[in-house]
Amino acid sequence: MxxxxxxxxxxxxxxxxxxxxxxxxxxxxxxxxxxxxxxxxxxxxxxxxxxxxxxxxxxxxxxxxxxxxxxxxxxxxxxxxxxxxxxxxxxxxxxxxxxxxxxxxxxxxxxxxxxxxSVLSLKFLYESDSIEEFSRLLLQPEVADDEFPNNLILNTLSNSDWLVTGKVDPLSFPIKNTRIQVASLAEFLRNLFLPGFQxxxxxxxxxxxxxxxxxxxxxxxxxxxxxxxxxxxxxxxxxxxxxxxxxxxxxxxxxxxxxxxxxx
CATH class of the missing domain: 3.40.50.1820 (Alpha/Beta hydrolase fold, catalytic domain)
Structure with missing residues (x-):
């Protein structure tokens, strides 16, 4: 609980x-x-x-x-x-x-x-080239974009392939910033978008x-x-x-x- x-x-x-x-x-x-x-x-x-x-x-x-x-x-x-x-x-x-x-x-x-x-929302962000607004909410603070884990997050979410393949296991690490704290980013993404809710x-x-x-x-x-x-x-x-x-x-x-x- x-x-x-x-x-x-x-x-x-x-x-x-x-x-x-x-x-x-x-x-x-x-x-x-x-x-x-x-x-x-x-x-x-x-x-x-x-x-x-x-x-x-x-x-x-x-x-x-x-x-x-x-x-x-x-x-x-x-x-x-x-x-x-x-x-x-x-x-x-x-x-x-x-x-x-x-x-x-x-x-x-x-x-x-x-x-x-929720899935339509992500697709809309991709179509409007605004997906980085979403991705940056998930980044680890005080870590450069080209360093782990932020580079992996940005690269994985840079296109919508993961919504089709469901391959988010490489993101199975914790994230904590001012907006969100999760023990596993992969599980968070699965709960929200694979298959999603409406x-x-x-x-x-x-x-x-x-x-x-x-x-x-x-x-x-x-x-x-x-x-x-x-x-x-x-x-x-x-x-x-x-x-x-x-x-x-x-x-x-x-x-x-x-x-x-x-x-x-």
Whole structure:
């Protein structure tokens, strides 16, 4: 059982009118989202910042299915499933919350550029010549690009052959940097991309009200796919044109204000 970092704040469990769960992007950190306690108190919310395995100070290796199960077990053990539930998920974390909503009745989900298909995301990065943005999130700090293990990571991921062959065993070594810590990079890649995970229309829990936020430009997942998915399933889409990229750089507070305006 991995040691999980789950940070709670806001009103007490007994006073909470709702439980707000925050799931960061793959490789992200739930601590990075600025939400004031005073705002949580105003809305009567208890906030749960969930760092799944290999995120933040949580150990283990990230596997979306395992992480969904771990969060479900935590919410059940804390008796939070009896409350009104809300979720904020970014990127892969947004997709994970959609899948979790099949098991628990979220009132509302707010998803920032959800990656609805992990393999499609990688292929899109390759097609747009942006794969290095992904590769560099996995590098060992204070090691030159031409030195082990960074040279092996960059060379292996420089083209998409590994998505077809599944040959990632040479990357079976640990990585720890400010974004991610894994005992085996190879296992991390297998869990996410071989064969990968996706959200289909059949996975949607129609009892949940969903809002998707999209940036002006997204190199990590095709916006057209997300917009089409939303239209088919009557999901509200809000484009934050001041957000320059997939990570909503310098734009989180705008998104948070939009969420508060939609309400609880």
């Amino acid at each position: 991995p040691s999980l970092e789950i940070i709670e704040s806001g009103v007490s469990h007994t006073e909470a009118k709702g439980i707000l769960i925050l799931w960061p992007s793959t490789g992200g950190n739930a601590r990075s989202f600025r939400i004031r306690d005073s705002e949580l108190i105003t809305h009567g919310l208890r906030l749960i910042r969930f760092n799944p395995p290999s995120h933040g100070n949580s150990d283990g290796i990230y596997d979306p299915k395992v992480a969904i199960s771990l969060l479900y077990d935590y919410l059940k053990a804390k008796q939070y499933l009896n409350h009104r539930l809300f979720g904020i998920g970014h990127s892969g974390g947004g997709a994970a919350l959609l899948l979790l909503a099949k098991q628990i009745p979220f009132q509302k989900l707010f998803l920032l550029a959800p990656i609805l298909n 959200v289909s229309e059949g996975d949607l829990a129609h009892h949940s009200e969903v809002t998707i936020f999209l940036p002006k430009e997204d190199k990590w997942f095709p916006k057209e796919n997300t917009i089409q998915f939303a239209k088919k399933n009557q999901i509200r889409v809000v484009e934050i044109l001041e957000a320059p990229d997939h990570f909503f750089s310098r734009s989180w507070l705008r998104v948070w204000n939009e969420i508060q305006a939609i309400g609880w």
